[in-house]
Amino acid sequence: MEFIEGMREKKSVDLQRFLLAEEGTSLCVEGAVHSVRDMGEIAFVVLRRREGLLQAVLEKEKAESEGSGIREGDFVRVTGTVKIEARAPHGRELRICQVAWLSRGEGPLPLAIDKWKLKTSLEAKLDRRSLALRNLRERAKFRIQEGLVRGFRDFLYGQGFTEIHTPKVGAKSAEGGANLFKLTYFHRPAVLQQSPQLYKQMMVGVFDRVFETGPVFRAEKHNTRRHLNEYTSLDFEMGYIESFLDICEMETGFLQYAFDLLRREYDTELGLLQIELPDVSRIPYVRFDEAKQLISKKYERRIRNPFDLEPEEEELIGRYFKEEYGTDFVFVTHYPSKKRPFYAMDDPEDERFTLSFDLLYKGLEITTGGQRIHDWKSLTEKLEKRGMTADGLEQYLDTFRYGMPPHGGLGIGLERLTMQLVGEDNVREACLFPRDMSRLEP
């Protein structure tokens, strides 16, 4: 009988090994042919690997015997010797002795992915997503995105949170309304979850602190640069809070942790995208109504609706805090009750407002959170007051009936956070395969 005993060492090496090898070492490297520059006597063959680029050099003689017709889009295994060469990227190159093809592309790529910037429209990039992302800067955005999710989880594991997986298909969703995608589930009507809200609250009674990173679905008929109909939500919910500010603290802690992680482990990508990580050592917080007053005064803008915040107002609040306090982030607190779902806890001092908040990043809402109602009677009363039925909420409500700690939580839109951090102005740039009103493919 034969056995697998775990990972074996491979013949080909990674970029790190190439960079640390002594001059003259013979090495074997695999990669995609990112670009070929034929200089006559020699050709520069730049290989793309997950860790970055590597310059290989093919001499004319060798090219004829070994590397005949090597071209962009080919996948190769090259063997060669390391040569120190100040003009090459990383200060070294691989002098090719042998080329083996792993596969060949069918002619030139339809996008100039080897350019520094892909000067292509968003639509064109999305139409050839799997090719466009081969550009180093395009793919770097998603490495940054990985760092953010990873930071979220690692930080929360360290804070005693348990990771959960909740269903995306259900009979009912947290906020109901028109923004639900509907489907048929074995002859029964079902919906796609807008948020894991009700599930994560139920799990607070079990694990005290829970989080989930998963897709959510919103059938909103918004075709804007800020909306996706399916996105990745970073959700957490925590029990035993003293105030909704505990949630803001936890989020601030996450941002501090995640940016440190990016600084430590994603410096290549930060460099490629020329990202300067924002200061999150302290984040101001301001009441919703006060924020409206502040920008109304400073930017001479009339308050049209005291219970609503328009996208332009969000932008102005962002601008205000940048100008006055030099910060990209601001927590806006105490959103009006009318604008929050039934489970939000009203402010006992003024029930028109809730113990909730949004986090704005460069004037864009990237998080909604707050304290939830944990008392069973208050919850059933609130449902009734809103004219909602308990249909389909039986298990949710029973959870509270048998006791729940004070708790709260939040949801962070991963693509929006990424978009603001990498400096894109359309959220689709921060989503591998965006879903919007017109895009359902690939």
Add this chain to the structure above:
Amino acid sequence: MEFIEGMREKKSVDLQRFLLAEEGTSLCVEGAVHSVRDMGEIAFVVLRRREGLLQAVLEKEKAESEGSGIREGDFVRVTGTVKIEARAPHGRELRICQVAWLSRGEGPLPLAIDKWKLKTSLEAKLDRRSLALRNLRERAKFRIQEGLVRGFRDFLYGQGFTEIHTPKVGAKSAEGGANLFKLTYFHRPAVLQQSPQLYKQMMVGVFDRVFETGPVFRAEKHNTRRHLNEYTSLDFEMGYIESFLDICEMETGFLQYAFDLLRREYDTELGLLQIELPDVSRIPYVRFDEAKQLISKKYERRIRNPFDLEPEEEELIGRYFKEEYGTDFVFVTHYPSKKRPFYAMDDPEDERFTLSFDLLYKGLEITTGGQRIHDWKSLTEKLEKRGMTADGLEQYLDTFRYGMPPHGGLGIGLERLTMQLVGEDNVREACLFPRDMSRLEP
């Protein structure tokens, strides 16, 4: 302006602090009242926290002034002094001085969650999921599940994989067929993804190695102990492989890593569930046709269909390898082409079989994986041979047209892996909120 500066220290302490405190120390602890045992002069009040249980003691006198009517389901903050007491769990208890209620439940819980084992049917547990999981052993299963997902990600990060998030709603899915949930997406027909297969393959050309941990949806009309209609799939896909055995090696590496992580960080839960982690230092692999022969001989079972593996045969293969080699795991390789999707690579030595595998764990398939076709022409030919159209696969196919490395990957059913590890015999026991043909709530 006020600022949030990150996490502040709280008044109440965690279990660790309680366990390390000197005798006589005054502490404040928050928790759920897990059980109350009234002994006349004193009452034992067991508090449940995320880290475990903690015994507090309420003297009769105090009970009358402070802890009046304390009962199961209440959430409290108790202040008291630490007392060493050999008979108490952890060898210490908290002598209560003061009780503050965070919230109160409405009377006794309908399930005896404080018992060592919840002697309740699966159906009854699922009907009160958020309460049933307050039982320590019930919730421990999902902590083990967390360790598995966490191990998967951490191991793959270390192996140079990039985490991706792919859409769950699409115009087309990887394997098509009758097992798709259908929905309407802004007046267009859409489906829920059965697997991130096509997306992760497309991303191999970008990141070389990718993984995703997310929900998948299968409208299978199977009502068995092994099937869920929505489950969490641990998927990875890697380029530059030499053989599909590279995938098996990576999976073996993951299992080794994850079990080590469980051993290090989840020992409480392993203890609660009395789990002995299986040996994964080496995992045997055997061809599909050979495996059938082996069990046919040993267990005197006639081979009815040489191109199919029945669930009973899977179980027997598991039994065979346990008996002959003492292992819980076995890779079964070279599945028949007919049983594998179009993207599976056929074995060039015998095209009736594929370069693919399943991993069986105690006789249950927990993984399907293999090498994929990376050559554009072979892929289009295979599609044609199967009578499939390229409709909706344009971007997928174009990815190959412009070059792709040899690659392969796998998908692991998280709930099945958890179920086998914790020793349950129904996959619903390893899913927080299972979705099956009859269960769509909560």
